Amino acid sequence: xMRARFSAFKTRLSISSSWLLFLSAFYFAxxxxxxxxxxxxxxxxxxxxxxxxxxAVFPVLLCTVLLLLLSFICWPYISKAVIATLLLVSSVANYxxxxxxxxxxxxMIRNVFETNTREAMDxxxxxxxxxxxxxxxxxxxxLACSRIRYRAFTEExxxxxxxxxxxxxxxxxxxxxxxxxxxxxxxxxxRMLRVLSPFNYLHSTRLYFKKQAxxxxxxxxxxxxxxxxxxxxxxxTVFILxxxxxxxxRNFSLNGYEIKTNPRLEKExxxxxxxxASCGTSTTISVPCMFSSKSRSQFDVYDESQTQNFLDIxxxxxxxxxxxxxxxxxxxxxxxxETEYYVPERHPGFCDGKSCFDEVMLDDLDDYLxxxxxxxxxxxxxxxxxxxxxxxxxxxxxxxxxxTCDTSDLKSCxxxxxxxxxxxxxxxxxxxxxxxxxxxxxxxYFESGLLYxxxxxESLGENNIYLHGLPxxxxxxxxxxxxxxxxxxxxxxxxxHLDYQCIVKNASKSVSHDNLFHTLIGLMEVNSxxxxxxxxxxxxxxxxxxxxxxxxxxxxGSQPASL
Numbered sequence: 101x102m103r104a105r106f107s108a109f110k111t112r113l114s115i116s117s118s119w120l121l122f123l124s125a126f127y128f129a130x131x132x133x134x135x136x137x138x139x140x141x142x143x144x145x146x147x148x149x150x151x152x153x154x155x156a157v158f159p160v161l162l163c164t165v166l167l168l169l170l171s172f173i174c175w176p177y178i179s180k181a182v183i184a185t186l187l188l189v190s191s192v193a194n195y196x197x198x199x200x201x202x203x204x205x206x207x208m209i210r211n212v213f214e215t216n217t218r219e220a221m222d223x224x225x226x227x228x229x230x231x232x233x234x235x236x237x238x239x240x241x242x243l244a245c246s247r248i249r250y251r252a253f254t255e256e257x258x259x260x261x262x263x264x265x266x267x268x269x270x271x272x273x274x275x276x277x278x279x280x281x282x283x284x285x286x287x288x289x290x291r292m293l294r295v296l297s298p299f300n301y302l303h304s305t306r307l308y309f310k311k312q313a314x315x316x317x318x319x320x321x322x323x324x325x326x327x328x329x330x331x332x333x334x335x336x337t338v339f340i341l342x343x344x345x346x347x348x349x350r351n352f353s354l355n356g357y358e359i360k361t362n363p364r365l366e367k368e369x370x371x372x373x374x375x376x377a378s379c380g381t382s383t384t385i386s387v388p389c390m391f392s393s394k395s396r397s398q399f400d401v402y403d404e405s406q407t408q409n410f411l412d413i414x415x416x417x418x419x420x421x422x423x424x425x426x427x428x429x430x431x432x433x434x435x436x437x438e439t440e441y442y443v444p445e446r447h448p449g450f451c452d453g454k455s456c457f458d459e460v461m462l463d464d465l466d467d468y469l470x471x472x473x474x475x476x477x478x479x480x481x482x483x484x485x486x487x488x489x490x491x492x493x494x495x496x497x498x499x500x501x502x503x504t505c506d507t508s509d510l511k512s513c514x515x516x517x518x519x520x521x522x523x524x525x526x527x528x529x530x531x532x533x534x535x536x537x538x539x540x541x542x543x544x545y546f547e548s549g550l551l552y553x554x555x556x557x558e559s560l561g562e563n564n565i566y567l568h569g570l571p572x573x574x575x576x577x578x579x580x581x582x583x584x585x586x587x588x589x590x591x592x593x594x595x596x597h598l599d600y601q602c603i604v605k606n607a608s609k610s611v612s613h614d615n616l617f618h619t620l621i622g623l624m625e626v627n628s629x630x631x632x633x634x635x636x637x638x639x640x641x642x643x644x645x646x647x648x649x650x651x652x653x654x655x656x657g658s659q660p661a662s663l
Contacts, residue, residue: 114247118259121174124183125167128298129159131235132190135197135295136162143289154281161274161282162296168267171260176250184240190297191236195228199511200488201565203294206307208569210384210401213308216428218454222489225509291574315402322393322408322630328418328475329627329647333595335547337419337475339624340536343387344529344554345427345484346568349374349581351519351526359501361526364534365585371607373584373637378556379613381579382569386555386613387431387481393630395614396572405432410617412436414477417626422468423479424461430481457495458482458532465539472546477624482532485525487558487567490518494528501527515561522560537587547591549623553616554582584611596623602641611637622646 115123130137137159146152174182196202250256275282286292294300330337349355353362354372365372379389379396388404389396391411415421415437423434425441442460444451450460461480485493488508501520505513513521533552540548557579559565568579586603593600618635621628625646633639633646 113242113245114249116249117174117176117179117251117256118263120179120183120246120248121167121170121263124174125163125170127239128166128186128190129163132187132194133162133297135194136292136297138198139289139292139295140285144285150278150281154278154285157274157278157282161271164267164270164274168264168271171263171267176248176256179248180243184243186298187240187243188236189301191232193297193301194235195231196223197295197297199228199231199509200567201559201563202567202569203291203571203574204300204304205294205571206304206311207380207382207385207401207571209301209304209308211382211569214384214429214431219428219486221454222486222492222508225507225512227509227512291571294571311402315400316406318406320403320407323413323628324416326413326417326626326628326630328625330475330625331595331597331644331647333547333591335545335591335595336472337592337624338469338472338478338540338543338546338548339476339620340478340480340540340548340550341620342480342482342533342536342550342552343390343427344552344583345383345482345486346556346558347485347526347529347554347583348557348578349376349583350578351523352583354585355583359523361523362530363527364530368534368537368587370537371586371604373586373607373611375608375610376553376582376584377610377612378554378580378582381556381572381575383427383555384431388433390553390555390613390616391433393617396612405435409433410620411477411479413621413628413630414624414626417624417628418475419624420472420474420476421479422476423481425481426456426458426461427481427483427486434479452492455483455492457493458484458529459535462532462535462539465536466542469539469543469546475624480536482529484529484554485522485558487522490521490525493525498524498528498531500524510561510566518560522558533585540587540589544589544591547589547595549586549588549592551584551586551620553584553613556580557582596625597643598638599641599643603638606637606641 140158141155144151144155146155170183193204197204202208251259351357351359351361352372353360354365354370355374360366378386379399380386385401388401388409389399391409392399392404392407393410411421411423411433421437423430423437423439425434425439430439442451442456444453444456447456447460447463450456450463458480461482483493488510491504491506501523503517504521504524505517506521507513510518533550537550540546540550556568557577558568559576559578562576562578565576568575570576570579572580588598588600592598615635615637617630618632619637621631622633622636622638627646
């Protein structure tokens with residue numbers, strides 16, 4: 101009975117193949133490209149007849165091109181599957197672009213493939229679910245319940261050929277009349293192609309897999325002879341690198357921000373570097389790039405997981421390496437070193453079942469350091485200010501700046517609420533970094549140091565842009581300028597022969613993630629052929645040149661005396 105009713109209902113909802121293609125093209129061109137029309141009509145000035153004409157022909161051109169595309173790819177037995185897939189993906193993509201101002205390129209597709217359940221769930225909101233239901237699931241359901249009427253094979257081919265010829269004629273006519281204006285607008289606003297669905301994600305996905313296929317398959321050693329060549333001193337080196345997440349430099353009070361987001365670090369003897377450029381605008385690019393010996397212009401993320409990085413070199417030189425992970429993976433950087441992950445269910449005091457506060461990585465750090473007898477390098481990969489759920493990144497006692505935005509639906513909040521919530525997450529980061537420094541201070545017999553640096557920044561609604569991940573060439577400084585803070589024990593300053601005041605004086609100079617590899621290689625006193633002194637931030641402030649193997653009685657690969 102139910103099957104008969106459904107069959108009757110399906111019969112009533114029938115549509116010819118030609119009308120299906122036309123309505124689908126129209127729906128994709130209008131509803132599922134709202135972000136494109138927002139992009140175009142906020143940049144198009146209606147100050148001339150040619151611009152008015154351009155505004156009129158854009159929708160016609162897109163609808164015609166989409167109809168042309170669907171006419172080529174939608175045939176019996178696969179039409180529903182093709183259109184349904186494009187419907188659902190375009191609905192999600194359009195929401196992300198319209199709501200957060202993101203654009204889709206191959207790196208954004210990489211982010212999608214490397215994300216996890218927690219990150220995906222963070223993006224869920226009532227408005228997102230409603231959007232997806234209204235623009236994706238509703239038309240998908242209509243399509244699923246409809247019967248597509250096809251003509252006889254030869255007749256279908258004839259009608260389809262006529263549609264293709266007509267589309268080509270219309271496209272040619274539009275280009276004949278408005279090509280100059282369309283080309284000019286495209287050159288001045290090349291980001292437009294990255295918000296044009298479904299071409300943006302189809303092209304970007306193809307490009308992503310193409311790059312993946314070309315990536316290295318075998319591990320490449322860049323320096324097989326890196327050796328530890330320390331200055332003579334009796335202390336093991338213990339250095340902690342805290343990799344921040346989504347922190348931007350302009351919101352650090354250490355760098356002059358009027359709101360006190362760094363009250364604890366301001367009381368510590370730290371050096372802040374206010375002008376630091378990130379290597380990328382997303383974790384999947386920036387984190388591997390930070391540990392690479394290559395500059396941003398030379399870096400290829402598709403090769404990096406199979407290329408020797410800073411941690412590999414440090415480990416081969418004799419350091420013990422520990423990576424503690426509280427974000428969403430090390431993006432291949434920690435593949436060959438000891439790594440600890442934090443499962444929320446095992447740390448109820450710091451976790452809520454989905455994610456953990458960054459202090460979880462400090463819970464047993466004292467005990468770990470008590471067992472250190474050789475040079476050790478520790479990386480704490482924090483969840484930091486990961487959005488859009490900034491309100492979930494800090495315990496309740498750090499909700500100092502109010503009112504806050506306690507939802508992932510950022511557009512439902514005022515910018516003041518978003519900034520306040522984000523600043524609370526930075527206040528907690530300040531606490532975590534200061535606590536880590538406090539732990540290191542309990543071990544005065546170490547030559548210890550700490551560097552905090554964020555992987556990339558964040559947009560908080562400036563120019564209607566949220567989150568991060570824009571192509572580097574068009575990304576605002578909010579996504580590219582990151583905080584970097586250094587603390588060194590007296591032993592490190594003394595035995596590394598550093599002029600502390602010189603470092604303070606030079607801290608205001610412009611640097612980038614490109615400097616990180618070489619600065620840390622120098623600070624860890626490793627002799628490597630990859631080291632470039634000109635990129636070492638501290639090289640100009642050394643009272644003595646870095647030792648080389650065999651100098652000052654130091655044997656290649658020797659270790660400082662154990663405790």
